[in-house]
Amino acid sequence: MSPFEQINAERLEFSYEDRTIFTDLTFSIGKNQSVLLLGPSGSGKSTLAFCLNRLYPEAVDGVLKGSISFGGHKLEAFKAGELNQKIGIVFQDPESQFCMLTVEEEVAFGLENFHIPRAQMESKIDRALELVGLEAEKKTTIHTLSGGQKQKLALACVLALEPEVIILDEPTANLDPLSSSELVETIAGIKKERPFTLIVIEHKLDDWVELIDTCLVLDSNGSLLFDGPPAQCFGEFAPFLKKEGIWLPKVVEAALTAKSAGMYRGERLPLLKSELLAGLAQPFDFSKKVSKTLANKEPILEVKGLHARGHLKNINLTIHKGEQVALVGSNGAGKTTLSKCLAGLIPVTQGDIQFLAAPLSKWKEKDLFQLLGYVFQNPEHQFITDSVFEEIAFGLKDRAAAFSILEKIGLENHANAHPFALSQGQKRRLSVATMLVHEQELLILDEPTFGQDANTAHEIMEILEGKSGAVMMITHDMELVDQYVDTVHVLDAGELIFSGTPESLWENEEIVNQARLQPPFRKQLQNEFVRREIHVAT
Amino acid sequence: MSLHEVNPSIKAFAVVISILILSLFFDPITPLVTITWAISITFIFGRISFKKWILLFAPFLFIAIIYVWSTMLFPRLQEGHTVLWQWGFLTLTAEGFQRGVSLGLRVLSFATLSIMFALTTKPTDFLLSLMQQCKMPPKLAYGIMAGYRFLPLIKEEFQTLQNAHRVRGVARARTIPEKVQQLKRYVIPLLAGAIRKAERTALAMESKGFTGEKNRIFYREITVSRIDWLFFILMISAVILSAFISWKLGYLQFYNREL
Amino acid sequence: MLAKWKLREVIVLSVLAVVFAVVYLLFLQLGTVLFGLFGLIGYDIIFGIWFIVSIIAAYIIRKPGAAFLSETVAATVEVMLGNAVGPQLIVSGMIQGLGAEAVFAATKWKNYSTWVLMAAGMGSSVFSFVWGFYVSGFAALSPGYVTAMFFVRLVSGALLAGLLGKYLSEGLAKTGALSSFPLGKEHKRNVTV
Numbered sequence: 002m003s004p005f006e007q008i009n010a011e012r013l014e015f016s017y018e019d020r021t022i023f024t025d026l027t028f029s030i031g032k033n034q035s036v037l038l039l040g041p042s043g044s045g046k047s048t049l050a051f052c053l054n055r056l057y058p059e060a061v062d063g064v065l066k067g068s069i070s071f072g073g074h075k076l077e078a079f080k081a082g083e084l085n086q087k088i089g090i091v092f093q094d095p096e097s098q099f100c101m102l103t104v105e106e107e108v109a110f111g112l113e114n115f116h117i118p119r120a121q122m123e124s125k126i127d128r129a130l131e132l133v134g135l136e137a138e139k140k141t142t143i144h145t146l147s148g149g150q151k152q153k154l155a156l157a158c159v160l161a162l163e164p165e166v167i168i169l170d171e172p173t174a175n176l177d178p179l180s181s182s183e184l185v186e187t188i189a190g191i192k193k194e195r196p197f198t199l200i201v202i203e204h205k206l207d208d209w210v211e212l213i214d215t216c217l218v219l220d221s222n223g224s225l226l227f228d229g230p231p232a233q234c235f236g237e238f239a240p241f242l243k244k245e246g247i248w249l250p251k252v253v254e255a256a257l258t259a260k261s262a263g264m265y266r267g268e269r270l271p272l273l274k275s276e277l278l279a280g281l282a283q284p285f286d287f288s289k290k291v292s293k294t295l296a297n298k299e300p301i302l303e304v305k306g307l308h309a310r311g312h313l314k315n316i317n318l319t320i321h322k323g324e325q326v327a328l329v330g331s332n333g334a335g336k337t338t339l340s341k342c343l344a345g346l347i348p349v350t351q352g353d354i355q356f357l358a359a360p361l362s363k364w365k366e367k368d369l370f371q372l373l374g375y376v377f378q379n380p381e382h383q384f385i386t387d388s389v390f391e392e393i394a395f396g397l398k399d400r401a402a403a404f405s406i407l408e409k410i411g412l413e414n415h416a417n418a419h420p421f422a423l424s425q426g427q428k429r430r431l432s433v434a435t436m437l438v439h440e441q442e443l444l445i446l447d448e449p450t451f452g453q454d455a456n457t458a459h460e461i462m463e464i465l466e467g468k469s470g471a472v473m474m475i476t477h478d479m480e481l482v483d484q485y486v487d488t489v490h491v492l493d494a495g496e497l498i499f500s501g502t503p504e505s506l507w508e509n510e511e512i513v514n515q516a517r518l519q520p521p522f523r524k525q526l527q528n529e530f531v532r533r534e535i536h537v538a539t
Numbered sequence: 540m541s542l543h544e545v546n547p548s549i550k551a552f553a554v555v556i557s558i559l560i561l562s563l564f565f566d567p568i569t570p571l572v573t574i575t576w577a578i579s580i581t582f583i584f585g586r587i588s589f590k591k592w593i594l595l596f597a598p599f600l601f602i603a604i605i606y607v608w609s610t611m612l613f614p615r616l617q618e619g620h621t622v623l624w625q626w627g628f629l630t631l632t633a634e635g636f637q638r639g640v641s642l643g644l645r646v647l648s649f650a651t652l653s654i655m656f657a658l659t660t661k662p663t664d665f666l667l668s669l670m671q672q673c674k675m676p677p678k679l680a681y682g683i684m685a686g687y688r689f690l691p692l693i694k695e696e697f698q699t700l701q702n703a704h705r706v707r708g709v710a711r712a713r714t715i716p717e718k719v720q721q722l723k724r725y726v727i728p729l730l731a732g733a734i735r736k737a738e739r740t741a742l743a744m745e746s747k748g749f750t751g752e753k754n755r756i757f758y759r760e761i762t763v764s765r766i767d768w769l770f771f772i773l774m775i776s777a778v779i780l781s782a783f784i785s786w787k788l789g790y791l792q793f794y795n796r797e798l
Numbered sequence: 799m800l801a802k803w804k805l806r807e808v809i810v811l812s813v814l815a816v817v818f819a820v821v822y823l824l825f826l827q828l829g830t831v832l833f834g835l836f837g838l839i840g841y842d843i844i845f846g847i848w849f850i851v852s853i854i855a856a857y858i859i860r861k862p863g864a865a866f867l868s869e870t871v872a873a874t875v876e877v878m879l880g881n882a883v884g885p886q887l888i889v890s891g892m893i894q895g896l897g898a899e900a901v902f903a904a905t906k907w908k909n910y911s912t913w914v915l916m917a918a919g920m921g922s923s924v925f926s927f928v929w930g931f932y933v934s935g936f937a938a939l940s941p942g943y944v945t946a947m948f949f950v951r952l953v954s955g956a957l958l959a960g961l962l963g964k965y966l967s968e969g970l971a972k973t974g975a976l977s978s979f980p981l982g983k984e985h986k987r988n989v990t991v
Contacts, residue, residue, distance in 0.1 A: 109758035421973035551885035653884025686812020741806030
């Protein structure tokens with residue numbers, strides 16, 4: 002056993018409720034390494050992480066075979082709770098990690114658990130908050146923080162205990178792209194200032210690739226597929242990863258696409274954008290744009306001078322028959338408020354909304370929601386029956402048609418299951434499908450692909466493709482906007498600052514920066530290329 | 540000296556004991572004096588907005604009136620009561636009327652004491668005090684805290700559910716079976732989500748080293764001082780004094796006289 | 799007693815209380831109407847809903863103390879919410895919880911059939927009535943009226959706490975959210991059989 006290895010795992014096997022999650026895992030992690038733990042959904046990554054600091058098997062009545070040692074000592078040798086100080090975890094859901102009401106109290110909670118003398122507590126709290134940039138929020142109520150700030154707080158709570166290892170379990174899964182990259186930056190900064198061993202479980206790899214020095218890959222059966230440097234992992238191993246359904250960094254994906262088109266002349270697959278660009282013969286268009294020409298210019302929803310909730314100011318927009326629309330903007334810009342106004346769910350203080358040439362306020366709810374649908378962000382909030390079949394059949398005149406719809410969304414085998422028992426992706430598909438049973442003129446979707454992997458996102462877009470009516474999506478996903486949308490409306494601080502095609506939006510750097518949007522990858526590459534050309538030329 | 544600074548546990552005990560003592564008496568004067576006393580303390584030492592107070596108090600006026608007329612119409616009849624009016628099995632007596640007013644005032648006295656507590660005590664302080672003074676196990680107290688934290692989130696989810704029900708056309712429920720279905724449609728998604736959040740939160744708390752052990756150094760200490768005990772004695776004495784005043788005025792009625 | 803309880807079970811009790819606190823508000827109007835129409839006895843008609851939390855908690859978690867702890871936790875949460883119910887609610891909550899707990903204790907915490915659940919609801923009704931008799935001064939009311947209130951409360955406890963509690967718990971079990979709790983495990987066994 003190498004003296005450098007901080008964590009050693011030998012022949013680990015974990016099972017619970019008659020399922021074996023992973024088996025025969027042997028690996029080591031050295032002090033202050035940065036490890037990326039990869040694997041398809043269900044491969045047991047989180048389970049493995051929780052076994053490393055002994056949260057499992059107790060928490061779920063599971064059975065762990067094999068041995069794990071930390072710093073040379075077997076995990077069993079540590080006292081209850083002792084290991085939690087040395088190995089900290091930041092979890093996925095910003096909403097369910099805390100137990101106190103304010104930031105200060107939450108950080109203090111961890112310190113109290115380890116009998117830190119009261120005199121030392123305040124300085125430790127301040128130091129931890131400083132590291133993550135939350136000093137100003139010390140007395141703030143946690144509920145009022147943004148998702149990104151909450152994750153930073155979770156990190157601060159861990160840092161206050163001065164751990165040697167920090168595990169991050171999909172910390173950006175529920176964050177928008179901007180907060181995600183901020184969080185990664187924060188962690189990179191902290192690691193430089195105050196070294197620790199980092200273990201990250203992530204799907205969204207792009208921000209992390211530069212920080213990582215080791216990749217541990219699990220396959221769908223829970224066996225160890227790969228243990229080595231990222232260049233090798235995403236280089237030679239990329240096809241294996243793809244086969245397992247593991248995401249690759251966008252840069253690698255792009256290079257693979259370019260390679261198959263014969264456009265990539267680099268020797269190995271790149272990890273960084275700069276490497277990718279160096280290996281490209283010429284600007285390569287990566288887009289798979291699925292554009293629809295706007296067939297019908299007839300307006301179905303017209304909004305004039307809308308003011309609402311003291312937040313939205315003077316909104317004017319029109320949605321046309323069959324149009325694919327996106328509503329984008331940073332958090333707090335008012336996207337959800339606007340969409341609820343358009344659906345008639347919340348009242349407006351001023352202004353005029355006409356749906357199908359009649360004022361929205363005059364529509365009877367029963368009739369309105371036959372022609373206007375709304376899909377909520379959390380699919381569970383929408384289910385009103387006990388079975389998948391009933392969800393689709395509800396409100397359908399011809400109940401037999403429900404089955405064909407189930408087939409279309411791939412849920413025919415789950416017809417009798419309870420909607421809540423489905424996987425996240427299945428729930429999403431079901432919630433979208435329940436709205437599709439009526440031929441609506443307008444379907445509004447609130448973040449339909451949020452927190453989803455790329456496959457589910459495209460599945461949902463495919464389901465919507467077949468739909469004849471107009472669709473309006475609230476989204477952070479600019480790739481989606483780039484590929485599928487006809488018109489994009491940009492909101493910032495309650496005002497509509499842009500309405501036009503996606504292409505014209507990407508050209509408008511000022512608006513993109515004002516609304517804090519990240520242009521799609523192909524556009525980023527194009528911009529980089531242009532910049533390099535200019536640089537090379539000068 | 541403000542009510543906000545009085546030790547929450549002692550404040551709570553003062554209220555509870557006061558209520559237990561007040562329940563002994565069936566006359567209108569005892570609760571009336573208590574009400575005056577409680578309201579005065581609340582506003583002099585409490586620094587509360589009148590608007591908030593009235594908002595909390597108003598519903599109790601309604602409840603008090605119900606107590607009054609229920610007792611008036613269905614009084615416990617005893618020999619020597621003056622009958623004012625009779626109709627079928629309903630009998631209205633002067634004593635019944637007085638009992639009614641007494642019970643109504645009792646409800647209001649409880650309300651004023653409760654509001655005094657509610658408006659001058661912070662939830663976190665209360666839990667900390669329960670742990671530090673009443674020796675409540677941390678596993679219980681922090682467990683309560685963790686669940687309590689979800690209130691704003693659950694309220695938001697409730698509103699989203701209301702909207703979603705409108706969109707799917709199930710917002711109206713008229714008959715009893717429909718109302719039960721509607722209850723189910725709210726409670727089950729809220730509970731399913733809440734239980735999952737509870738499990739994740741427990742895991743997160745344990746990952747920060749929480750074991751529920753009682754030996755704990757608190758970041759914030761809730762103190763007990765002589766002033767707190769003075770407050771307690773003052774409150775209890777005030778209630779006893781109210782009864783005394785009632786006796787002096789000849790109104791006092793004891794519980795055991797009733798049975 | 800608490801040593802046998804896992805932290806996540808305690809938090810479940812707490813969120814149960816918070817969910818019902820929010821839901822209670824929705825049904826408060828109904829209570830006020832009944833109260834206005836029938837007087838004090840109107841309140842007894844819906845009284846059972848206050849103990850539904852103890853039945854659901856006991857049915858789901860099935861540990862000794864579930865009914866008692868859940869009512870204590872629910873009452874503490876109500877007080878923390880700042881409703882003008884006062885700290886005495888914690889006392890009344892404990893007493894109601896004990897009433898249900900007594901029934902489960904009598905079955906050695908092994909029987910959770912419908913009858914037991916309804917009986918537990920009635921147990922809460924009985925204990926809470928004794929407390930209410932003292933604190934609300936029922937002695938001033940005619941014995942006939944008081945007896946009527948008692949029986950209405952008994953029925954309410956059996957139906958609104960026992961039966962409705964069972965119904966909601968089983969609906970919850972179907973969602974799969976209870977897979978790590980005894981009720982969820984029982985549900986799975988019954989379904990696969």
